[in-house]
Amino acid sequence: MKKLLIVFIGFVLLYSCSQKKYTPAPFPENVKAILEKSGSHSSELEKVFANYQNPEDSLKLKAAYFLIGNMDDKHSYSKFHLLAPDSTVIDFDIDDFSNYEQQRLAWDSLERVYGEIDFKRCLNIKDYDTISADYIINNIELAFQSWTQNPWSKHLDFEQFCEYILPHRSTNEPLENWRSYFIEKYKWVKDSMQDINSPVEAAVWINNDLKSWFRFDPRYYDHPTDQGFSEMIEVKTGRCEDMTNLAIYAMRANGIPVMSDFTPYWANTGNNHAWNAIIDKTGKVVIFMGAEANPGKYKLSNRFAKVYRKTYAKQKNTLAELSADKKKLPGYINNSYYVDVTADYVDVKDVEIKLENEIPDSVEFAYICVFNEGEWRAINWSKIDEDKNVVFAKMGKNIAYLPAFYINNKVVPAGNPFILYENDDIDFIKADTNILLDIELEYTTNRTRIKSSDNIAVVNFIPQKIYQLFYWKQGWKLIGEEPYENKNLKFEDCPSKALYWLKEKDGREYERIFILDEKGEQVWW
Numbered sequence: 001m002k003k004l005l006i007v008f009i010g011f012v013l014l015y016s017c018s019q020k021k022y023t024p025a026p027f028p029e030n031v032k033a034i035l036e037k038s039g040s041h042s043s044e045l046e047k048v049f050a051n052y053q054n055p056e057d058s059l060k061l062k063a064a065y066f067l068i069g070n071m072d073d074k075h076s077y078s079k080f081h082l083l084a085p086d087s088t089v090i091d092f093d094i095d096d097f098s099n100y101e102q103q104r105l106a107w108d109s110l111e112r113v114y115g116e117i118d119f120k121r122c123l124n125i126k127d128y129d130t131i132s133a134d135y136i137i138n139n140i141e142l143a144f145q146s147w148t149q150n151p152w153s154k155h156l157d158f159e160q161f162c163e164y165i166l167p168h169r170s171t172n173e174p175l176e177n178w179r180s181y182f183i184e185k186y187k188w189v190k191d192s193m194q195d196i197n198s199p200v201e202a203a204v205w206i207n208n209d210l211k212s213w214f215r216f217d218p219r220y221y222d223h224p225t226d227q228g229f230s231e232m233i234e235v236k237t238g239r240c241e242d243m244t245n246l247a248i249y250a251m252r253a254n255g256i257p258v259m260s261d262f263t264p265y266w267a268n269t270g271n272n273h274a275w276n277a278i279i280d281k282t283g284k285v286v287i288f289m290g291a292e293a294n295p296g297k298y299k300l301s302n303r304f305a306k307v308y309r310k311t312y313a314k315q316k317n318t319l320a321e322l323s324a325d326k327k328k329l330p331g332y333i334n335n336s337y338y339v340d341v342t343a344d345y346v347d348v349k350d351v352e353i354k355l356e357n358e359i360p361d362s363v364e365f366a367y368i369c370v371f372n373e374g375e376w377r378a379i380n381w382s383k384i385d386e387d388k389n390v391v392f393a394k395m396g397k398n399i400a401y402l403p404a405f406y407i408n409n410k411v412v413p414a415g416n417p418f419i420l421y422e423n424d425d426i427d428f429i430k431a432d433t434n435i436l437l438d439i440e441l442e443y444t445t446n447r448t449r450i451k452s453s454d455n456i457a458v459v460n461f462i463p464q465k466i467y468q469l470f471y472w473k474q475g476w477k478l479i480g481e482e483p484y485e486n487k488n489l490k491f492e493d494c495p496s497k498a499l500y501w502l503k504e505k506d507g508r509e510y511e512r513i514f515i516l517d518e519k520g521e522q523v524w525w
Helices: 002-018 029-051 055-069 100-114 133-149 158-164 178-185 199-213 218-222 229-235 240-252
Strands: 075-083 118-126 258-263 273-279 285-288 308-310 338-340 348-354 365-372 375-383 389-396 399-407 410-413 418-420 426-428 432-441 444-446 457-459 466-472 476-483 489-496 500-504 513-516 522-524
Touching (some): 055 158, 100 218, 158 258, 178 240, 229 240, 240 258, 348 418, 365 389, 389 399, 466 489, 476 489
Antiparallel strands (some): 075 118, 273 285, 308 338, 365 375, 365 399, 399 410, 466 500
C-alpha cells in the first residue's frame, strides 16, 4: 500500500510539473514597452515567450526578446494613394508603361496639371498589433535551423545571428513566409559547393539563380513601397531596394549572413542606392548586388559622403533617439535602425567647422548636405556647441558639402558650401561679386538610367533648350539664361570664385554643380 501511495504521489508531481502554468518572467525594458503598446494583442506576443521556457530554449527565448523588443517601428502598408497637393487621388500604375522614360514623361505631365504629386501611405499595419505568435515561432525555428545546420553559418556568434539571419522582415514590405519557400528552393546548394564552409560561395550559387529570373527595372522607383516577397516572385522585376530584400530573403533563409547597406544620396550624381553585403568566414564584409552582381564582382562607381547599414535592432546613438522631436528631423537620418559604416568603404574625415550663420531659436542640431537632383540634402548631423562649433563624423572625401539647419521641413544654409579634398583640406566657396567674369561653358552633366541599378552619363546640350546659370550665395542666384544653338554657351558678368549650377530650364534638375579652375574649366562636384 505504501508503494502504491509513493507511485501515486510521484505521478501527481510529474503531472503537475508537466502542466505548470506559464508565469511571465521579468521582461527586458524594451520588451515591456512593446507589450504595453500592443494592448490586447500582448497576450498573443506572450505566447512566444511561453513557448520557450525550457532551459534548452534559452537562446530562442533571447531571440524572441530581440525580435519583439525591437518591433517598435516595424510595419507595412496595406493602402496607398498618389495624391495632388489638394488631396485629389490620381490614377497611376507603373505597369501601364513599357519603360521608365515613358513613365517619367507621364509623371511630369501630371505634375504640370496638379502640381507636385507624391504617394500617401495609409493603413499602417504595425507588427506588434497584428503579428501572430505562430508566425514569430516559425520564423525563430527556421532561423535557428538554418544557423545550426549549415556549415557556412558556424562562424556567426549569437549577436550576428540576431541581426543578419533572424529578422522576419527587411523594410516595410508585407509580412510573408519567405523562409520556407527559399529553404526548399535552394536545398541543392550544399551539394554543389566546393568549400562548404564558405558563406560567400553559398551566396554566389543562390545569387546566380536570382540573376536568372529577377532583374532591375527603374519603373519601380515610382512604386509606393518596397515590394513584398509574393509580388517580387510574380513580377520578377524591381528597384535596388527590392533586389537587396530579395537577396536577404533567399540567403538569410539558408543561414547566409547578408545585410543591406545604402547611401541616402550619392555625392556626385542624383538618386540614392542600396546594395548587399555579406560577412565571410573570416569576418570580412564583401559587397554584392542581389540578382545583379556576385560577391567580389560588384563595383560602386559613384562617390560616397555616407554609407549606412540597416539594422533590425534600435540604435541608441542615432539622431532619432537623441532628438526630442522626430517631426523636426530630415528624411533618411530620421530613424533609429542604422549604423554608420562609411569607413568600411572609403577614407573618411571628421569635419570640424564653425557655423557662420546665426543659429535660429530652439535649434540644437546642424546638418551636412550633398547636392542631389537639384537640392541640398541632409546626410549627417552634429549637435551644435555653445560656440557654434560642429563635428560631422566620418565624412567621405573629394565632395562638395553645405552646412545647414533643418527648419519647417526645409534645408536652410548655416554657412558657405565647402569642398573636402582627398588630402583633408577644406576649401570654403565664397562668391566674389566685386570681380566679375565672362564664362563660356562647353557641356553640362545629366543623369540617365539604364538597365542597371546605378549609372551616370555625360550629355551634350540639347538644341532648342534654354539653359540657366546660377551661382550660390545663401541660395541659388540666377546669373542669366541662354538658348543652345549648336555652340558653347556664354554668360557675362558672372561672380568669380563661386559655386555654379548650369541647368536646363524646367528640366528634371539632374545637372551637377561645378567650380572653375585656374584655366576657367569646369570642375564638377
